[in-house]
Amino acid sequence: MTMDAPAGGWIQTHSGTLFYPTAPRVEDICIEDLSHHLSLICRFCGAVREHYSVAQHSLHVSQVCESIEPGSALWGLLHDASEAYMSDVAGPIKRAPWMAGYRLHESELQTRIYERFGLAGPVPASVHVADRRMLVTEMRDLLPDPAWWSCLGGKPMSFAVTPWPIAAVKDLFLARFHKLMTDPARRDGQ
Numbered sequence: 001m002t003m004d005a006p007a008g009g010w011i012q013t014h015s016g017t018l019f020y021p022t023a024p025r026v027e028d029i030c031i032e033d034l035s036h037h038l039s040l041i042c043r044f045c046g047a048v049r050e051h052y053s054v055a056q057h058s059l060h061v062s063q064v065c066e067s068i069e070p071g072s073a074l075w076g077l078l079h080d081a082s083e084a085y086m087s088d089v090a091g092p093i094k095r096a097p098w099m100a101g102y103r104l105h106e107s108e109l110q111t112r113i114y115e116r117f118g119l120a121g122p123v124p125a126s127v128h129v130a131d132r133r134m135l136v137t138e139m140r141d142l143l144p145d146p147a148w149w150s151c152l153g154g155k156p157m158s159f160a161v162t163p164w165p166i167a168a169v170k171d172l173f174l175a176r177f178h179k180l181m182t183d184p185a186r187r188d189g190q
Helices: 031-040 054-068 073-078 097-116 125-142 146-152 166-181 184-188
Strands: none
Touching: 031 054, 031 166, 054 073, 054 125, 054 166, 073 097, 073 125, 073 166, 125 146
């Protein structure tokens, strides 16, 4: 890959790949990069009591998905994977009209990531349900004033979220990915 093509610029990933977030190539998407990058990206713009990663959030979403709809766990694990290459942007900013181009590129990149790992079609409804439940659970357990966030509604999980060490999250993310890639239920649930 040359440094001057395609237009839009590149980032260097943890594995050393020159990756073009606005013109992603499926063959450049690497699960080791996803696990490494996502384990270092903090949820809630870092407003949590201690580092809580997008990778850990994704692990929880994957587990909740599995309990709701067998076969959707890999979708849940990868649902925020585009953030590995484009970072996490706070919801109010991401939804702003002037961020339409960002949302378009993020959606395209997320589609390429799903494609890379054999997922096609619409994202299962269980992913949206699990993501929302984890959001309110994380707000309850990790933010300085969880009462304020209760206005978003949604039923939190019965378990408490406790941040895990970054290295452990990275390894757990990879282990879950490899388990799900060989799970026959994943194929049946597509």
